[in-house]
Amino acid sequence: MQKVVKYRCPSNIALVKYWGKKEGGIQIPANASISWSLSDLFAETTMIATPSNQTQLEFKYDGNAKPSFEPKILDFLNRIAPFSDFVKQHSFEVDTMNNFPHGTGIASSAAGFGALALCIADLEGKFEVGSDEFYQRASFFARLGSGSACRSVYSEPAIWGEHSEVENSSDLFAVPFEGQIHESLKNWKDCVLIVDDGEKKVSSTAGHSLLKNHPYAEARFKQAQKNIGNILQFMQNGNVSDFIALVESEALQLHSMMMSSIPYFTLIRPGTLAILEEIWTFREETNLPIAFTLDAGANVHLLYSSEIEEQVTNFIHTKLLVYCKKGLYLCSSIGGNPLKLS
Ligand code: DP6
Numbered sequence: 411m412q413k414v415v416k417y418r419c420p421s422n423i424a425l426v427k428y429w430g431k432k433e434g435g436i437q438i439p440a441n442a443s444i445s446w447s448l449s450d451l452f453a454e455t456t457m458i459a460t461p462s463n464q465t466q467l468e469f470k471y472d473g474n475a476k477p478s479f480e481p482k483i484l485d486f487l488n489r490i491a492p493f494s495d496f497v498k499q500h501s502f503e504v505d506t507m508n509n510f511p512h513g514t515g516i517a518s519s520a521a522g523f524g525a526l527a528l529c530i531a532d533l534e535g536k537f538e539v540g541s542d543e544f545y546q547r548a549s550f551f552a553r554l555g556s557g558s559a560c561r562s563v564y565s566e567p568a569i570w571g572e573h574s575e576v577e578n579s580s581d582l583f584a585v586p587f588e589g590q591i592h593e594s595l596k597n598w599k600d601c602v603l604i605v606d607d608g609e610k611k612v613s614s615t616a617g618h619s620l621l622k623n624h625p626y627a628e629a630r631f632k633q634a635q636k637n638i639g640n641i642l643q644f645m646q647n648g649n650v651s652d653f654i655a656l657v658e659s660e661a662l663q664l665h666s667m668m669m670s671s672i673p674y675f676t677l678i679r680p681g682t683l684a685i686l687e688e689i690w691t692f693r694e695e696t697n698l699p700i701a702f703t704l705d706a707g708a709n710v711h712l713l714y715s716s717e718i719e720e721q722v723t724n725f726i727h728t729k730l731l732v733y734c735k736k737g738l739y740l741c742s743s744i745g746g747n748p749l750k751l752s
Contacts, residue, residue: 415752420450425446430618441571449742452521467501508521565748594715597715605682607736624672677707689710700713700714
C-alpha cells in the first residue's frame with residue numbers, strides 16, 4: 411500500500427561549529443557542535459513510499475523532475491537502508507522545495523535532509539510521531555545525509571557530538587538542549603546578509619576532509635569541546651557579552667581552519683570582512699546585543715535580540731545593504747518546531 415507524508419523542516423546555524431570528521435563511520439563529527447534552528451528558512455518535502463523489493467527514487471523540486479539530484483538522495487537512502495527494513499522494502503517519490511531563493515549561498519542541505527529524514531521516520535512508523543525517540547531517529551537519519559542536518563529536527567538549541575557536559579550526547583544524532591535558556595538569549599533573530607550568491611569553490615564535504623592532515627586540527631577540536639561547555643553556561647546565565655565573543659570567535663576559527671588547510675582556501679569575500687568591521691563599530695558605539703556568525707560561505711549571519719529589531723533593521727539599511735548582492739538579506743526567528751503538514 412502506498413503511504414504519503416509531508417514535513418516542513420527548518421535550516422539551522424551553528425554557534426559552535428562542526429568542522430572535521432572522525433575516521434571510519436559516516437559523518438562522525440570530530441567535535442561537538444551546537445546550533446539554533448531558523449524557523450523561517452525551511453524546506454517542505456512530500457514523500458510517497460511504495461512497496462518494492464528494490465529502493466528506487468523519483469525526485470522532483472517544486473513539482474519539476476530533477477534527475478540530477480537523484481544520485482545524492484539515492485545515496486542517502488542506501489546509507490539508511492542497513493538501519494531500516496522499511497527503506498529497504500520501498501521505492502520513493504520525493505517532491506521538495508525551499509522557501510528561500512536558490513543560489514543565495516544558504517545551505518539548503520540541512521533543511522532538505524532534515525525534512526526527508528522526518529518523512530522517513532514517520533513513514534517507517536517505528537516510533538510515535540512527536541516522541542523523543544521519533545526525533546532522535548529522524549536526527550540519526552538526517553546525519554547520514556549531511557552532518558549538520560541532524561541538528562535541524564529540534565526547535566531547542568541542538569547539540570550533536572559526544573560531550574562530557576551534555577547528558578545523552580552522541581556522535582550519531584543530535585539532542586535538544588534541556589537546560590533553561592536565560593531570558594536575554596531567548597528571543598533572538600538571524601538575518602542572513604547575502605554577500606555572494608555563487609557556487610562555493612570548495613564544498614563543505616571537501617573542506618571537512620582537509621582537516622585530516624591539518625596542522626592545527628587537534629587544537630581546534632579541543633577548543634570546540636571547551637567552547638561547548640562555555641556556551642551552555644552563557645546561554646543559561648545570560649552572559650551575553652561572553653556569548654557574543656565566543657560565537658564570533660567560532661566563526662573566525664572555522665574560516666581560519668580553511669585558510670590554514672593544505673591546500674588552503676578562502677570562502678569569505680571582501681564584503682564579508684567589511685560587514686564584520688561595521689558590526690564591531692556599531693556594537694562599540696551602541697553597546698547593543700548583536701553578533702555575527704558565518705557558515706561555510708561568504709554570507710554573514712547577523713544575530714541579535716529581537717528587542718532591538720528596529721535599530722538593527724536601520725543599521726542593515728544604512729550600513730550593510732551596500733555589501734549585499736542585489737541588496738538581498740533574509741531574516742528568521744530562532745527556534746520553531748519542524749511541522750508535519752499532512
Ligand atoms: C560550516 O553538514 O554541510 O556549516 O556532513 O559533509 O554534509 P557534511 O557537511 P555539512 O558541514 C557543515 C559545516 C558548517 C558548520 C556547522 O554547521 O556546524
